[in-house]
Amino acid sequence: AQKVTQAQTEISVVEKEDVTLDCVYETRDTTYYLFWYKQPPSGELVFLIRRNSFDEQNEISGRYSWNFQKSTSSFNFTITASQVVDSAVYFCALKRDSSYKLIFGSGTRLLVRP
């Protein structure tokens, strides 16, 4: 069975703090894809990153970084020096190679206070 768990329901930080959002996934497939999406209050899901199962290299994009570890089935997302505009719900998702369907976690609501 395919499953994504985001154990942190809500996180509150003060602006400029670093914050890590956890994502743990379950799959028996050898080829799969992992994603992070941001959902601001406007409701639209904004694509942030995709990783495939064969690429464990960590990635950094500005203040965002992602840590993919197959050994622990985790794909964690860190925001450095958080800003109020980062306040949103963040979703981690899994896609099997054999399917287009995205399997989402329940999301983590991030509140960045000024």
Next chain:
Amino acid sequence: EAGVAQSPRYKIIEKRQSVAFWCNPISGHATLYWYQQILGQGPKLLIQFQNNGVVDDSQLPKDRFSAERLKGVDSTLKIQPAKLEDSAVYLCASSLGIEQYFGPGTRLTVT
């Protein structure tokens, strides 16, 4: 490039009424998806189209939900009759490759 368009943005209906949502995907995207997102949960796929053919509708409650994509571009999702538990945000997404791009969603409230 224009994103995925959806209308209406908000809809309030009474139970047992019918409702329809419209989606216009990104130009050139052959694959179109409808997701249901209940408050506090992640989106759940209802139906997936490849051009105008259905690829996956295994999680669509077919006794009350229907969807079509007649010309392989726009799509409509209909609920008839609506139940209280259908209150959710209905998201449309489209893709050309692996990444899916989402519209702003339609927030449905059934009273």
